[in-house]
Structures are given as structure tokens and as C-alpha cells.
Amino acid sequence: DTEVTQTPKHLVMGMTNKKSLKCEQHMGHRAMYWYKQKAKKPPELMFVYSYEKLSINESVPSRFSPECPNSSLLNLHLHALQPEDSALYLCASSQGAGLTPEQFFGPGTRLTVL
Amino acid sequence: GQQLNQSPQSMFIQEGEDVSMNCTSSSIFNTWLWYKQEPGEGPVLLIALYKAGELTSNGRLTAQFGITRKDSFLNISASIPSDVGIYFCAGRSNTGANSKLTFGKGITLSVRP
Numbered sequence: 001d002t003e004v005t006q007t008p009k010h011l012v013m014g015m016t017n018k019k020s021l022k023c024e025q026h027m028g029h030r031a032m033y034w035y036k037q038k039a040k041k042p043p044e045l046m047f048v049y050s051y052e053k054l055s056i057n058e059s060v061p062s063r064f065s066p067e068c069p070n071s072s073l074l075n076l077h078l079h080a081l082q083p084e085d086s087a088l089y090l091c092a093s094s095q096g097a098g099l100t101p102e103q104f105f106g107p108g109t110r111l112t113v114l
Numbered sequence: 115g116q117q118l119n120q121s122p123q124s125m126f127i128q129e130g131e132d133v134s135m136n137c138t139s140s141s142i143f144n145t146w147l148w149y150k151q152e153p154g155e156g157p158v159l160l161i162a163l164y165k166a167g168e169l170t171s172n173g174r175l176t177a178q179f180g181i182t183r184k185d186s187f188l189n190i191s192a193s194i195p196s197d198v199g200i201y202f203c204a205g206r207s208n209t210g211a212n213s214k215l216t217f218g219k220g221i222t223l224s225v226r227p
Contacts, residue, residue, distance in 0.1 A: 042217035101145045101206040105156035
């Protein structure tokens, strides 16, 4: 299995809602990443988990809360988002942060905040 | 911070033509990656380069790691309509648990049938 899967594919939420994005990989990778991507822009790194511990937080607002329940799963909990948070949220994984650099991306969750 | 420069922002070619894209930086990178992203999808890794001067092919795609370690190029030969997408270069300059990829701004490729 060489895939990174993400659910849901699309999500519409109000500014007072709480929702979660989910990411799963079964490649035995030990590093997982959340990126935010605006239209026609490159992905922007948000968080890195290495061996299930948060190793990088790129000064992301606290309304985004990551969680890594185990080495295969990565969640992003969303609360009190703003319309400008609307974007494609990408999950990626790699063998291990600092090991081979190839990151494999999931298809993304298209988030719209009303 | 580190930046990767990709230009032009958009390229328009005729089906069957070859196209070359490059990615430059003022900083040294020790790994270069090329990704393609189609609408509504995540980026897909095309080629990874690890050594200065390395030339690697993947089907109709060829990429090279510049000998100065400050640039890389991607060449697509005999383009077809499904080559349409955004091509991002990405580089990594260090290793360790806090290593990150730096992405270029991407080049949107259009192929006219």
C-alpha cells in the first residue's frame, strides 16, 4: 500500500463549528506532515510529527490542533476557524524526518469556512 | 529564509513539443524533488535527486541536480495533454528531525492538442 488517504474530501464549516480532518498511511512511515495550500500556491508547512511526537509547529494559530494517535494516523482538529482558513489541507508522510526526504502526499481535504 | 525560484509562472506548449523547467536558489540544497499537481489532487512525486550532477529519468521525464547544488531542471519530452498541471520543485538543505522541504512557487503547464 503506497497511498496516503485523507477524509473527508470536502468540508464546509461555520466559524463556530468544530471538525476534524483525518489522514492515514500504511507505508510504515514514521514522519507525517500537515500542509495548507491556497489556489495556485505551493504547499505551506504547518506541522511535522516524527515518531508520533510533534517536532515542528510553524507558528500555526491555536485554532488548528494536530494529533497523532499512532504511527499510521494523523488528525487535524479545527475550531473557530476564519474564512481566510479556507484552503486545501494536505497530509504527507515520509520514512522519517531527517531520513530520505521524499514526502508522499494525500489527495487533500478542500475546506471552506463560511 | 531560503527560496526556490521557478519562472515563468505559466508555460504554454504544443502537444509533442519538449519543455524544460528550471529551479534556482541562492542557497545550497542537498536534495531536489520534483512534484506534479493536478487540479483537485495532492502533489505527486516525479523524481528525486540526491547528488550534485546526478541525471535521473522517469519515462519521458528527465531531471538533473546542478553541480553547484543551487539549481535543478526538469525536462519533459514529447508532451501529451495529460502533462497539464502545476510542476513544483522542492529542496532540502539539511537533515535531522527538523529538516523541511522548501517549495518553489510552481509552473503551470498547458499543452495544446
